[in-house]
Amino acid sequence: MNCLMIIVGAVAAVVLLLAVLVKLYFCYTGLENIVAKVDSRSAYTVDELTETSMTVSTVVEFVNLGKQCAVVMDCFVRPQLPYEQYDGVEMRGHAELLSAPREDDYFEAYIIQRKGYGKDLDRAAIKAQIKLIARHGMTIKEAISKMPDFNFLIIWLEAGRMEAHYRQARIEVPAAEIAKLVGTELVEA
Structure with missing residues (x-):
């Protein structure tokens, strides 16, 4: 014993x-450490505009500040404008690699090399899109003219030496900037 x-x-x-x-x-x-460079994102642009909807997008760079390679396995956009705050538009988000656009809402995984690999940091450019659809019989210009500022989250699944885990970054969207893109002005509610 x-x-x-x-x-x-x-x-x-x-x-x-x-x-x-x-x-x-x-x-x-x-370990790996993927960071979304939201402060240096591109300006919002209009990808599509109809009488009742518009799609806006911005490009966000992702870099790996860690010491090991990392994989962005999935990425999606989650708009944050609940109907309790404003029900004049319905919002849908979409994320895709700028270098590999897809229409099937599938995010193609991308390897971001470690810090110091090569001359510069390896980067992944991800296009974050928001589709705004007017509700209650309004045109998109009418709906946006009454819309408040809102946010969206860009959420990604990161994997590397650590277990796969989700991370997120919050991006603010000023209603005045979206109104300017569509050619209207905000009105007081």
Whole structure:
């Protein structure tokens, strides 16, 4: 019995030592760290405009500031304008790689190399689109003229040395900027 306890203790000590060594190795070699550069995003542009809807987009650069390669496995846009705040428009979001546009709402995974790989940081340019659809029989110009400022989240699934995990960045959308794009002005509610 005493010999068995010594063996179990030794095995537990070896497992603990291995876990500590692996943790130290990961600390030394680093992890991935994908960051969305929302402060340097492109200006909003109109991709499509009809009498009852419009699609606006902006391009956001993603860089890997970590020490290991990373994969953006999925990315999507989540508009934040609930009907309780304003029900004049319905919003839908879409994200796609600028280098690989798709119409099927599928995001093509993209590898972003580690920091310092090559001359510059490797980048992924992701186009974030928001489709605004007028409701209650309004035209898109009427609906936007009454719309408040809103936000959207750009959410991505990141994988690398760490377990796959979701991260997000919040982007503000001033209603005045969208109204200017469609050629109307905001009115007081």
